[in-house]
Amino acid sequence: MTATAKSGASTLARIIVLLLGCVCFDSNLAYGEERAAPKFKVLAFYNGTYDAAHISFVREANRWFPQVAAQHGFSYTSTNDWNRLNANELGQYQVVMFLDDLPHTAPQKSAFQTYMQNGGAWFGFHVAAFNTDPGSWSWYHRQFLGTGAFKSNTWGPTTAVLRVENRTHPATARLPATFRSAVSEWYSWNNDLRKDANIRILASVDPSSFPLGTDPNQTWYNGYYPILWTNVNYRMLYANFGHDAMDYGANKPLSSTFASEVQNRFIVDGLLWLGGAAAAPVQGLGSDAQPEMN
Template sequence: MIRPLLILVAAFLFHAVCIAQPEFKVLAFYSTKVEQDHQDFSKDVRAFYTKLADDRNFTFDVTKDWTNLNDTLLKNYQVVMWINDFPHTEQQRRSFEKYMDNGGGWIGFHVSGYNDKTTGWPWFVDFMGGAVFYTNNWPPQPARLIVDDTTHAITKGIPPALASPTNEWYQWKPSPRANKNVKVLLTLDPMNYPLGIKDIITGGDTPVVWTNTRYRMIYMNMGHGDAVMSDALQNKMIANSLLWIGKGKPVTINAVKK
């Protein structure tokens, strides 16, 4: 009777160890030397994902030290998150390029995707689907969003249209939709136009959530202020986004950097 008992105990311990192993690991970068609205969002979204990590069995590590965006540390994580900032050195950029070109995952919010003619990072422009910042609304306002694909894992359980809380919305030229590798998931409803008071988005195509299908990535324009995480439907989508990236299979890149 001892041997069957030992087998049972061993099986139980093995099962317990398997449960304890996180499904994936996330390293989230944020900054405190940025505008207050971006700090407010960072605080809220970090709290949200910390709770989600406990509920869904993944590791959510956070750092405000961007020198941690390096080859040695990134190899320990399946997902990198930029909450309210982006790399500011060539070394950090090169490490991120290598990480993504070799199948890493990325989720970026709002200003993390910002780039313009002064950025000087053509790889990132291509990574964003060719999208370059063009204009924005000001002050921040709520907006109606259209879901382009209600069958995608990120938009699962989200209605065809939703009211998104107050945010500063970016418009891009060219629109990422023009890139054959980009799949747009949510777009500003044209009924929002003109959007803004001081700075006005007058019209045009304004995707706000998309993925470049050559990579395991998602960009979400939400991320300005302390109201972003106040809507249950949008929070569901924000949760879905990280779970999709974290559990997704690596993407094969045509040209992997050595």
């Protein structure tokens, strides 16, 4: 064999080895990806165009949730295309989130209601419950959330001491009896959720929070205000936080919704419950206590 032929054969052999290596690498990568399939998939909807405080929350949520997803083995996708609220799209996700808005068109509303009635899961924040006309979507505001119409809010945004009312639910089992929330604006509602047989209030404003607010005209001095709850007929959680404090003139956030480690624990454990993943070990319960799954 000539030197030229030997060189050609050697080059060909190296190419074959490289190609085989690539095939093996791709095969191992595919195998690794299969083993690392997410425990569940989250699709988060947002608007992100109104009220700088809501926009700030959306931006930090879309940074924070992917980090949490990576730590706990689920996937997080966010979108401002609310037309993705359709049967085909929702069928690919185990949990839906509303960050700063709610559906507005009839097809979107119908798709979401069907998704929930067929066993889907939902986590909603703050303005996702806001409305002045519950009749515009009676199922959502009166049955699903139970709130009826928005009644009042505190101002300016502040932290609150929250009293945990149900420490056997998987979302709250690792919470202390009371804890200080992150900063938010707080809502009240026309309906008394305590009178709704389907609503389980998980946490409310502790009386030690009063007065709650910095504007005397929008401060709560007493009363009962639910903040976290679930509906036993659905796999859902609502949290009435998600409004950062803002320097509106400079468009600069002055707080973070994710500044409270205990509140973050509720979000993470709530998501794991919604997604059907293994819950974190329950703390603070007797040996015979079992988490309530409603």
